[in-house]
Amino acid sequence: MLKILLVDDEREEREGIAYLIKKYGYPLAISEAQNGKKALEYMESHPVDILFTDVKMPMMNGLELAREVNKGYPDTKIIIFSAYGEFDYAKQALEANAVNYLLKPIEIDEFKKVMEDLLCSIQEERNQREERRQEDWQNRQNVLYKILTGAHLKTEERERAGMDLFSGGASFRIVHVEFLDNFFETREEIFLNFVKMYLGEKTEYINLFQNESCLLIREKKYMERDFLEGQLLKLSRDVEAFASEGMFVIVSRIAASMEEFEREVDAIQDIQRDFFGFGQMIVWTRTKRIQEYYSGDVEAIRKQLMQAIDANRPELIKRFTDQLIETISANNMMSKLYVQNIFYSVIGAIYDKNPNLRREQILNSSDILFRSKNPKDILSFFSKNIYEMLEDLGEESVDDSGIIQKIRNLVEKEYMHDVSLSYVAEKVNLAPAYVSYVFKKETGKTLIKYITEIKMEKAKLLLEEGTMRVGEIARACGYENQSYFNRAFKNYYGLTPKQFRENGERQGI
Secondary structure, three states, X not given: OEEEEEEOOOHHHHHHHHHHHHHOOOOEEEEEEOOHHHHHHHHOOOOOOEEEEEOOOOOOOHHHHHHHHHHHOOOOXXXXXXXXXXXXXXXXXXXXXXXXXXXXXXXXXXXXXXXXHHHHXXXXXXXXXXXXXXHHHHHHHHHHHHHHOOOOOOHHHXXXXXXXXXXXXXXXXXXXXXXXXXXXXXXXXXXXXXXXHHHOXXXXXXXXXXXXXXXXXXXXXXXXXXXXXXXXXXXXXXXXXXXXXXXXXXXXXXXXXXXXXXXHHHHHHHHHHHOOOOOOEEEEOOOOOHHHHOOOXXXXXXXXXXXXXXXXXXXXXXXXXXXXXXXXXXXXXXXXHHHHHHHHHHHHHHHHHOOOOOHHHHHHXXXXXXXXXXXXXXXXXXXXXXXXXXXXXXXXXXXXXXXXXXXXXXXXXXXXXXXXHHHHHHHHOOOHHHHHHHHHHHHOOOHHHHHHHHHHHHHHHHHHHOOOOHHHHHHHOOOOOHHHHHHHHHHXXXXXXXXXXXXXHHOOO
């Protein structure tokens, strides 16, 4: 509700104006002051949208008050009313930026016209400010989207972004959040509620794809490593409890300049390329060697190794075996018995999948593992044993390039549905983890990003044809949530669907 301050040394005059405001139902919260000095004191701690002041008052008259308010609170609208109708008063009122000048006794029709015109004007200004704010916010989101997805920035865009993001010595951490499937299209609002709860109101959210988003952490207490890690664990726990989906989280070092920001984005993208993992994992971009990123994350790597064994994928088994050994080697605080049990479970899983192996072989391997005293001997034997066992696996190798083409054809054909990683994996009869890994390995991009590109290209074509409404196009491209579609399109092309269509019409497309 708008706020109006009535200033007059006569209580009856203030009450009369207040009565008219209430009588005609104007949406105004009313406050009163006896003179200009009292009014200024009140405005120091209370925002005021409209100042309605008499001229003749003790201590500070209305014209002096109007001049002070015009200097200190230029957005406040000023109405002068007085029993004195001389031209000089009107002239001084206009010089003080008053929007109108009313004479006592006030004419009801004139009062109504002035108030209604003023309220309409204030609402229009608010609407314009909100439009500008939304436009500025969206432009900022577009630039952040470009930076965070590795897109090219024009020089002037980069300079503006630097001034916007780091003015006044500002800094932040990037928290990159990734899910296995299309989490953000349907659960974005719930996720943001958890973010506000655990990471504060000032955390900025940038959606990248249906399964990927970034958060900019700005408050100092949340940027402190130990505290932030604790809050992220709570966030991850609640998200998984609500949605039964685990988050893969990458946290950057603190960035205080565009150079540092871009460095941390590169580090996050390196981790995404080098490590294939999802679910209840928090990784920090503090080191360069990939095994050091995951020191202590043995269980996560073991889980992925087991998935690779279950899918009979020798290439993945070797990859995760090597990574498991590297991670264990980097951590000298682990229990030897714990490591031996992990290796035993991996060997047993391969034995269960391989009918060519003899039972005596698995028993012999287990005996050697548990008799070995030297940690290096244990690691060496495990690696050698796994590679020998893989040679006996009878599964035929899968043509990864053929899988990729099959996936591309599927997405091209069914982009109008809710195409997700799980959906694609089911259609090509492979595990989701393997589909995600092999697609990224072969194409250099995630499957969700590729699906988004196809949907955006199709949406662009439909907009250019001009025969369907935006809501219909969103559904035709597999987006039930039109507002999410509008934002995704704006992030991708820099224009909303409506703006894109209007630009096309002006250019005769």
